[in-house]
Amino acid sequence: MSDTTQSGPVLAADGTPLKRSLARALRMQKVRALMLIAPLLIFILLTFILPIADMLFRSVENRIVSDTLSETVVTLRDWDPITGEAPDEAVFESLYYDMFVAAEAKEHTKLGTRLNYEQTGISSLFRSSGRKLDDIGEDHVKALEKAGDGALKDEALWFEIMTGGSSGAGDSALLEAQRTKMAQLTGEDFSADIGFVPGAEISDLFPRMAMAYTDFALFTAVMDEDTVSEEDPWETVFVAFAQEVQAPGGAEKLAAYTGPGAAELTAAAEALAGLEPVSFKASFLDLDEDWGDVGNWRTIQTYSPTYTSGYFLNSIDMQKGTDGAEARPENQQIYITLFKRTMFMSLVITASCIVLGYPVAWILANLPTRSANLLMILVLLPFWTSLLVRTSAWKVMLQQQGVINDVLVWLGLVADDARLVMINNQFGTIVAMTHILLPFMILPMYSVMQTINPTYLRAAKSLGATNWTAFWRVYFPQSVPGIGAGSILVFILSIGYYITPEIVGGTKGVFISNRIAYHISSSLNWGLAAALGTILLAVVLLLYWAYDKIVGIDNVKLG
Amino acid sequence: MKLRNLTALAATTALCAPLAFAADMADEMTIVSWGGAYSNSQIKAYSEPYAEKTGVTIINDESSAEAVAKLRAMNEAGNVTWDVVDVVAADAMRLCDEGLAMEIDPDEHLAAAPDGTSAEDDFGDLLVSDCFIPQIVYSTTFGYRTDLVGDTPPSKICDVFDLEAYPGKRALEKRPINNMEWALLCDGVAKEDVYDVLETEEGQEQALAKLDTIKDSVIWWSAGADTPQLLADGEVVMGSTYNGRLFSVIEEQKQPVAMLWDAQVFDLDGWIIPAGLSDERKARALDYIYFATDTQRLADQAKYISYGPARASSAPLVGQHAELGIDMAPHMPTDPNNAQNTFLYNYEFWADYRDDIDAKFQAWLAK
Numbered sequence: 026m027s028d029t030t031q032s033g034p035v036l037a038a039d040g041t042p043l044k045r046s047l048a049r050a051l052r053m054q055k056v057r058a059l060m061l062i063a064p065l066l067i068f069i070l071l072t073f074i075l076p077i078a079d080m081l082f083r084s085v086e087n088r089i090v091s092d093t094l095s096e097t098v099v100t101l102r103d104w105d106p107i108t109g110e111a112p113d114e115a116v117f118e119s120l121y122y123d124m125f126v127a128a129e130a131k132e133h134t135k136l137g138t139r140l141n142y143e144q145t146g147i148s149s150l151f152r153s154s155g156r157k158l159d160d161i162g163e164d165h166v167k168a169l170e171k172a173g174d175g176a177l178k179d180e181a182l183w184f185e186i187m188t189g190g191s192s193g194a195g196d197s198a199l200l201e202a203q204r205t206k207m208a209q210l211t212g213e214d215f216s217a218d219i220g221f222v223p224g225a226e227i228s229d230l231f232p233r234m235a236m237a238y239t240d241f242a243l244f245t246a247v248m249d250e251d252t253v254s255e256e257d258p259w260e261t262v263f264v265a266f267a268q269e270v271q272a273p274g275g276a277e278k279l280a281a282y283t284g285p286g287a288a289e290l291t292a293a294a295e296a297l298a299g300l301e302p303v304s305f306k307a308s309f310l311d312l313d314e315d316w317g318d319v320g321n322w323r324t325i326q327t328y329s330p331t332y333t334s335g336y337f338l339n340s341i342d343m344q345k346g347t348d349g350a351e352a353r354p355e356n357q358q359i360y361i362t363l364f365k366r367t368m369f370m371s372l373v374i375t376a377s378c379i380v381l382g383y384p385v386a387w388i389l390a391n392l393p394t395r396s397a398n399l400l401m402i403l404v405l406l407p408f409w410t411s412l413l414v415r416t417s418a419w420k421v422m423l424q425q426q427g428v429i430n431d432v433l434v435w436l437g438l439v440a441d442d443a444r445l446v447m448i449n450n451q452f453g454t455i456v457a458m459t460h461i462l463l464p465f466m467i468l469p470m471y472s473v474m475q476t477i478n479p480t481y482l483r484a485a486k487s488l489g490a491t492n493w494t495a496f497w498r499v500y501f502p503q504s505v506p507g508i509g510a511g512s513i514l515v516f517i518l519s520i521g522y523y524i525t526p527e528i529v530g531g532t533k534g535v536f537i538s539n540r541i542a543y544h545i546s547s548s549l550n551w552g553l554a555a556a557l558g559t560i561l562l563a564v565v566l567l568l569y570w571a572y573d574k575i576v577g578i579d580n581v582k583l584g
Numbered sequence: 585m586k587l588r589n590l591t592a593l594a595a596t597t598a599l600c601a602p603l604a605f606a607a608d609m610a611d612e613m614t615i616v617s618w619g620g621a622y623s624n625s626q627i628k629a630y631s632e633p634y635a636e637k638t639g640v641t642i643i644n645d646e647s648s649a650e651a652v653a654k655l656r657a658m659n660e661a662g663n664v665t666w667d668v669v670d671v672v673a674a675d676a677m678r679l680c681d682e683g684l685a686m687e688i689d690p691d692e693h694l695a696a697a698p699d700g701t702s703a704e705d706d707f708g709d710l711l712v713s714d715c716f717i718p719q720i721v722y723s724t725t726f727g728y729r730t731d732l733v734g735d736t737p738p739s740k741i742c743d744v745f746d747l748e749a750y751p752g753k754r755a756l757e758k759r760p761i762n763n764m765e766w767a768l769l770c771d772g773v774a775k776e777d778v779y780d781v782l783e784t785e786e787g788q789e790q791a792l793a794k795l796d797t798i799k800d801s802v803i804w805w806s807a808g809a810d811t812p813q814l815l816a817d818g819e820v821v822m823g824s825t826y827n828g829r830l831f832s833v834i835e836e837q838k839q840p841v842a843m844l845w846d847a848q849v850f851d852l853d854g855w856i857i858p859a860g861l862s863d864e865r866k867a868r869a870l871d872y873i874y875f876a877t878d879t880q881r882l883a884d885q886a887k888y889i890s891y892g893p894a895r896a897s898s899a900p901l902v903g904q905h906a907e908l909g910i911d912m913a914p915h916m917p918t919d920p921n922n923a924q925n926t927f928l929y930n931y932e933f934w935a936d937y938r939d940d941i942d943a944k945f946q947a948w949l950a951k
Contacts, residue, residue: 134682135681145939147936152935356948357943425753425819545653548938
C-alpha cells in the first residue's frame with residue numbers, strides 16, 4: 026500500500042519512469058519495423074524516386090550555356106537586343122577565348138545542339154566556327170612565331186615566362202579561378218597538382234595571356250596528361266599577347282616587364298608592328314556572318330541563366346520572347362492540342378472499359394466457381410500475350426484490307442471501294458487500347474462485386490423492387506468502389522500509353538507520350554521531354570486530388 | 585645488391601606480363617545494329633569471319649534505333665557497354681557533336697584499298713563526320729503495287745502526288761525529312777534550289793501545302809517494316825521505305841511490287857566507336873572496324889542485302905545474292921540505271937533545321 030501513496034512518476038521494473046520506458050520500447054519497435062522495410066525503401070528510393078527526380082530536374086536545368094561560355098554570358102549581360110546591333114568587341118573577345126577552350130574540350134557542339142532547340146541554325150554555326158577558330162588572329166600568331174628566328178616556338182621558354190622564373194611570386198587566385206571554370210566546362214576533376222602556377226608579375230601586366238596560358242596548362246596536365254613545359258601553348262596565348270601588347274598602353278607594359286623572356290617578347294612585339302590589332306568581332310563575322318545576327322545573340326542571352334523556364338513554356342506552346350513569355354507561332358503549336366487529346370481519349374477509353382467491363386465482371390462474380398474460373402482465364406489471357414502482338418493483331422483486324430472490312434464487303438454491307446477507315450485514327454487507338462486495358466477494369470470490379478452479399482438483392486426484390494430498381498438502388502451503389510479503382514487504374518495507365526497509339530494512332534490518335542518518346546530518343550531534347558513529363562505527372566496528381574475531393578479515395582477498393 | 589636487382593627484375597617482369605596482356609585486346613565485344621535482315625548480312629559478312637579469325641566472342645544487340653539516346657544515358661551513367669555501334673550518318677554526326685563517339689582517322693585506322701588507294705580517298709565524300717566510318721549507301725525510295733496502278737506504272741516522283749492518275753493510299757514516313765524535299769520538287773522547285781527554299785518560312789509552308797493535297801490519302805509510317813507490309817496487304821498503292829526492304833518484298837517474297845527509283849534519297853549507314861572505352865576494348869573495336877570495312881568485306885555484305893558498299897573499290901567486287909543467285913549490281917541504289925535522279929541527304933541542313941521543321945511538321949500532322 027505504501028507504493029500507491031508514493032508521489033512522483035510511475036516507475037518501471039528497472040527504475041526508469043514508465044512513460045519513458047514505454048516510449049523507448051515503442052521507438053525500438055518503430056526502428057525495427059523501419060529496418061524491415063529499409064531494403065525496399067532504399068531500393069525504391071535509388072531506382073525509382075531518384076532517377077525520376079533527376080529527370081524532372083532537367084526540365085529547368087540549363088547550366089550548359091554558362092558553363093561553356095562562362096565569360097561571354099557575363100560580358101553579354103550589358104548588351105541590349107533592342108538596339109538591333111550585334112554585341113560589341115568585348116563580347117566577341119570573350120567568345121573567342123571561351124569558344125577556343127570549349128572546342129578543345131569538344132563541348133561547343135553540345136552547346137550548339139542545345140541552343141539549336143531554341144534558334145534554328147546555331148548548331149552548325151557553333152560546329153563550323155569551332156573548326157575554323159584558328160583563322161582568328163592567324164597573321165599575328167604567324168608573325169609572333171617567326172619573330173627572332175622562332176624564339177617563341179620554344180615551349181620551355183613559354184613555361185619560364187608564364188611562371189615568372191623560379192624567384193617570382195605566383196598568382197594562385199588565377200589558377201584556382203581557372204580550375205573552377207575548367208571543371209564546370211568539362212565536368213572533370215581539375216583539382217590535381219599540374220606543376221604550374223602563373224607568375225604574379227606576368228598575370229598583372231598581361232592578364233588575358235596569363236589566363237589563356239593557365240587554361241592551356243590545366244587542360245594539358247589534366248585532360249591530355251602531358252607535362253605543361255613540354256607542350257606548345259595554344260594559339261590563344263599568342264593571340265592574347267598580340268591583343269594586349271597592341272592595346273593602348275601595351276608597349277609601356279612590355280617595357281616595364283623584366284621577367285624571363287623579356288627580350289624575346291620585345292622582339293616579338295616588334296614583329297607585330299605592321300599588323301592591325303586583332304578585331305575579334307570582324308574575325309567572327311568573317312568566319313560566319315550569322316555571328317552578326319541579333320536573334321542568335323538574343324538566344325544566347327536569354328538562355329544564359331543556370332535555370333530556365335524555357336522548356337516549360339515550350340511545352341505549353343509558348344516561348345521566351347523579347348518581352349517575356351509569348352505564344353509560339355500558330356504553325357508550331359502542338360502540345361496543348363496533344364494534352365487535351367490525351368485527356369479526352371483517356372476518358373473515352375476509361376468509359377468504354379466501364380461499359381464493356383461491368384457486365385463481364387458481374388457475370389464472373391455470379392457464376393459458379395468452375396465456370397467463373399474458366400471465364401477468368403479468358404479475361405487474363407491477353408495479359409499473357411505480348412502487347413505488340415495484340416496491337417498488331419488489331420491492325421490486321423481493322424485495316425481496310427483487313428478481316429472486318431473483308432467480312433463486311435462479303436456480306437454486302439459495305440461497297441468494295443468504300444471500305445471503312447477504322448485504323449490510323451482515334452477510333453483505332455480507342456478500340457485497341459480499350460481491349461488492352463480492359464482486364465485492369467474487370468479485375469477490381471470483379472473482386473468488389475464478389476463481396477456484395479446476394480441476399481441484399483433478394484431482400485430488395487422481396488420488398489417489391491423491380492429488377493432494375495434492385496440493381497440500380499441496391500447493387501450498383503455497392504459496386505461503385507470497384508468502378509472507381511478500375512477507372513483510376515485505366516485512366517492513369519492510358520494517359521501515359523505510348524506504343525499502341527504509335528502503331529495504330531496515325532496522326533489524329535497519338536498521345537502526348539509519343540512526343541515525349543520522340544524528344545527522349547530522337548531529338549535528344551531531354552529538357553523538353555522532362556517538362557512535358559512533369560506536366561503530365563502534375564495533371565495526373567491534380568485529377569487524383571479532384572477524385573479524392575469528389576468521390577473520396579476511401580471509396581476505392583481493389584478487393 | 586645483385587640479389588636485390590634480380591628480385592626487382594623478377595617483380596618488374598611479373599608486373600609487366602599481365603600489363604602487356606591487358607594492353608592487348610578484349611576477348612568479348614558487343615556490336616549494336618538494326619536487327620533483321622540487315623544485322624544478318626553483317627553477321628554473315630563481318631562478324632562470323634572475324635570471330636573465326638580471332639576467336640573473339642561477339643554479342644549482337646539490336647538497339648540502333650535508340651542508339652543516340654542510349655549512348656547518352658550510358659555516358660552519363662559512366663558505363664558504356666557497347667563497343668561498336670551501327671548508326672545512320674545523321675546520328676553519327678550528333679554523337680560526334682555530343683562527344684559520345686570517338687574520332688577516327690581513316691588513314692590511320694582503316695585498311696587501304698587493294699590497289700593502294702588510301703582509305704580516305706577510297707571512301708571519298710562519304711566520310712561526312714570525323715567519328716563515322718561509312719559502310720553502306722542505302723536509299724529511301726518508293727515501291728508500288730504493279731497490280732493496282734493501271735497500265736502506266738508511276739515513273740516519276742511526282743506521281744506520288746498525283747491522286748487522279750494513281751488513286752489510293754500512299755505510305756510516307758512520319759517525319760519531315762525527305763517528304764519536304766519531294767513535295768517541293770513536285771511543286772516546281774528546281775532540284776538545286778530545294779534547300780534554299782526550304783530554309784525559308786514560305787518554303788516550308790509551300791512544302792506542307794503540297795503535302796496537304798495528298799494528306800487524306802497518306803498512311804504515315806515510323807518503322808521501316810511498315811511500308812513493305814502495307815504494300816503486301818494492298819493497303820497502299822505506293823509507299824516510301826528503304827530500298828533493301830523493297831528488294832526483299834520483290835525478290836524474296838515475290839510480291840507484285842516494283843521500284844520507283846526516281847528522286848531516291850541516298851543516305852549512309854556505318855560504324856561509330858563510343859567514346860570512353862577502356863584501352864583494350866578500344867583496341868578490339870578498332871581491330872574489328874579495320875577488318876569489317878576493308879574492300880572485300882564491304883563487297884561481301886552485298887551478297888546478303890541490296891545496299892551499296894561505301895568504298896569505291898568495293899563496287900566492282902559486288903557479286904550475286906548468296907541464296908537467290910541473282911546479280912546484285914542492278915538492285916543497288918548506286919547502279920547507274922537507278923541513280924539517274926538522286927538526292928543526297930543534306931546532313932548540315934537537317935542538323936540545323938530538324939527541330940524547327942519537325943515542330944511545324946508535327947503541328948501540321950495533328951491539324
